[in-house]
């Protein structure tokens with residue numbers, strides 16, 4: 065594997081941590097994770113908010129126009145499910161618009177990409193949103209569209225947020241005073257912080273995993289098969305018997 069082409073990212077680290085063999089299936093063998101309603105809905109909402117914030121006009125009508133334009137039916141089971149998700153998105157965006165109007169912060173960036181080096185490797189990512197508050201402090205915001213709200217402990221340990229904190233400090237040139245996850249389905253924001261030790265540990269983890277990927281260390285982890293997208297196809301999975309072809 066060429067180190068020049070290879071770029072480590074949160075998605076790659078997360079997939080490798082889930083199961084190194086899944087990483088191989090997704091990133092080297094080009095197996096696609098099946099599209100489902102939650103994946104499509106997440107894309108629709110992220111695209112809606114990106115277009116809304118970069119689009120100029122920031123009225124409620126403009127927001128819902130962005131929503132309609134971003135909508136697609138891929139991955140939904142039937143028209144009833146489409147209707148239910150569409151209605152959920154409507155409610156979510158009504159709440160979001162109220163939050164947006166009341167917020168006393170400036171939206172500095174949406175879908176802000178970064179591209180840098182860690183150790184010998186390229187490191188890339190995209191941050192959903194960065195705000196600057198009236199008191200001069202900065203807030204990094206990650207949107208989640210699923211219904212479940214996380215425990216505070218999970219928010220405090222989330223690797224993606226730690227990578228975002230690294231990117232803000234080391235690439236964009238400011239300290240993220242607040243780091244938040246906005247659970248849009250519940251209209252609830254949860255806050256966290258990251259220390260320099262947290263950031264150092266996360267970056268070391270990314271470098272370590274990048275090294276294992278380059279060395280083609282793709283062991284399988286059978287403890288994750290029951291929730292793996294490839295459990296019916298993977299040659300290591302106990303569920304594979306029901307599939308016609310294994311990979």
Ligand code: SF4
Pocket residue numbers: 082083084085086089284285286288289290292293294295298299300301
């Ligand atoms: S089915 Fe199991 S071993 Fe195969 S990729 Fe998924 S988690 Fe890994």
